Amino acid sequence: MTVSVVLFTSDLRLHDNPTLHAALSGADEVVPLFVLDEAIASAGFAAPNRRAFLADCLTDLDAGLRERGGRLVVRTGDVVARAREVAAEAGADEVRTAGGVSRYAQRREERLRRGLESDGRRLRVHDATLTALPPGAVTPNGSDHFAVFTPYFRRWSRERPRDVLAAPRTVPVPATIGSDRVPARADTAGVSEGLAEGGEKAGRKRFAAWKRSGLAAYEDGHDDLAGDMTSRLSPHLHFGTLSPTELVVRARRAGGAGAEAFVRQLCWRDFHHQVLAARPDASAADYRTKHDSWRSEESAGAEIEAWKAGRTGYPVVDAAMRQLRHEGWMHNRGRLLTASFLTKTLYVDWRVGARHFLELLVDGDIANNQLNWQWMAGTGTDSRPNRVLNPVVQGRRFDPEGRYVRRWVPELSGLAGSAVHEPWRLPEAERAEYDYPDPLVELAEGRDRFLRAREKG
Numbered sequence: 001m002t003v004s005v006v007l008f009t010s011d012l013r014l015h016d017n018p019t020l021h022a023a024l025s026g027a028d029e030v031v032p033l034f035v036l037d038e039a040i041a042s043a044g045f046a047a048p049n050r051r052a053f054l055a056d057c058l059t060d061l062d063a064g065l066r067e068r069g070g071r072l073v074v075r076t077g078d079v080v081a082r083a084r085e086v087a088a089e090a091g092a093d094e095v096r097t098a099g100g101v102s103r104y105a106q107r108r109e110e111r112l113r114r115g116l117e118s119d120g121r122r123l124r125v126h127d128a129t130l131t132a133l134p135p136g137a138v139t140p141n142g143s144d145h146f147a148v149f150t151p152y153f154r155r156w157s158r159e160r161p162r163d164v165l166a167a168p169r170t171v172p173v174p175a176t177i178g179s180d181r182v183p184a185r186a187d188t189a190g191v192s193e194g195l196a197e198g199g200e201k202a203g204r205k206r207f208a209a210w211k212r213s214g215l216a217a218y219e220d221g222h223d224d225l226a227g228d229m230t231s232r233l234s235p236h237l238h239f240g241t242l243s244p245t246e247l248v249v250r251a252r253r254a255g256g257a258g259a260e261a262f263v264r265q266l267c268w269r270d271f272h273h274q275v276l277a278a279r280p281d282a283s284a285a286d287y288r289t290k291h292d293s294w295r296s297e298e299s300a301g302a303e304i305e306a307w308k309a310g311r312t313g314y315p316v317v318d319a320a321m322r323q324l325r326h327e328g329w330m331h332n333r334g335r336l337l338t339a340s341f342l343t344k345t346l347y348v349d350w351r352v353g354a355r356h357f358l359e360l361l362v363d364g365d366i367a368n369n370q371l372n373w374q375w376m377a378g379t380g381t382d383s384r385p386n387r388v389l390n391p392v393v394q395g396r397r398f399d400p401e402g403r404y405v406r407r408w409v410p411e412l413s414g415l416a417g418s419a420v421h422e423p424w425r426l427p428e429a430e431r432a433e434y435d436y437p438d439p440l441v442e443l444a445e446g447r448d449r450f451l452r453a454r455e456k457g
């Protein structure tokens, strides 16, 4: 009897899971293992929204495995120690896992490989699990990764994705392996009120519904803040309850301009993953430094708090920051303009903003979050690092009727149309009726401070 341990990480699904598929093809039995990793919790990365969503994912994965005659084995503690322990208990020859890109994932893999080898076991890593194309699968001449998106997209688009794998019919799990309790969403306090539901079933349902009703309009509608027309699949991609390869294949099969634009966004995700895989230090250090002397939590404390609370006096910025707190998710256009506001208009260190996003985002992801923050801060891969987004212009353009602002900033709901983007223009007496702050800083002043700092850098 041969046994293989499948160590799940960010691939919490049964459909199109190359790691699980390979284990089932090569062994008589498998142990589907998830370790509640104490190192992630103590590093502060297990934010309540992600912990709650993860609990949904594990509950659903366990249910899916049970429908196939198996079950999920959950352990708690150090991931390497627990995986070695379970492999020994099961008499497994090997542990299989998906290849990750963050520094933490790379170290985990290395520690696991060494530990298992010293136990006389093997680690097998499956790279085409978390991204549509494995990081490093395409590289430019003379470098280990693409630093510019457009040439990456061109090369990426020419590659044929691997075949999409069906969910297994049965998953035989050895009866003797014990499990801790599968966590429940209710175990976690401090969760955003509007947090989405996790799990593979919820993810597949969401994709099927959005493919029918949203995909065709995606190209034209993806920047419409009030229309909320994007897929909202990011948490499912982060936890791997949906496979990026399957999404690319199924969107291409549906065809059309909307599908093409959606696939391009999935390529952005792969792009950031391949940058981080090659430069794991970009999670904390500038990818391309501009020698900034950023303002910090000490020097700009009150402004940072106003930004976090959605009280900057710029309605579209405040609307987006409040959406983040309420849902644990924010529209991409909101992420762009709130990040520009913090790093450029307020000239605050991008790491302060990235940390706040990671405290709340259900899709909070080292590759996508840190590298998008760097993009907006102009220390990343953007070829126009000094561009500053003007929140009034952004509001008028992407929320022309002001509906997004009125949804999230109810104090301003009495203001009609796009006037909601500039409450300071109201006559003094009328302005006084609204319990809403004055702008934190003049936009031109903030912009000048940033550009002057960059000239010096």
Ligand SMILES: Cc1cc2nc3c(=O)[nH]c(=O)nc-3n(C[C@H](O)[C@H](O)[C@H](O)COP(=O)(O)OP(=O)(O)OC[C@H]3O[C@@H](n4cnc5c(N)ncnc54)[C@H](O)[C@@H]3O)c2cc1C
Residues within 6 Å of the ligand: 222, 230, 231, 232, 233, 234, 235, 237, 238, 262, 265, 266, 268, 269, 270, 272, 330, 331, 332, 333, 335, 336, 339, 357, 361, 363, 364, 365, 366, 368, 369, 370, 372, 373, 376
């Ligand atoms: C400052 C900032 C921080 C961000 N932090 C995160 C994060 O922590 N996690 C995260 O998944 N995304 C992050 N993004 C990228 C993007 O905003 C979200 O992926 C997107 O808003 C999720 O909504 P959706 O699933 O409806 O996206 P859709 O528009 O439907 O796009 C489909 C998928 O493509 C991928 N995608 C879309 N845009 C990007 C992008 N710019 N970079 C990388 N992948 C992308 C996502 O996986 C997304 O689910 C960030 C963007 C910015 C500007």
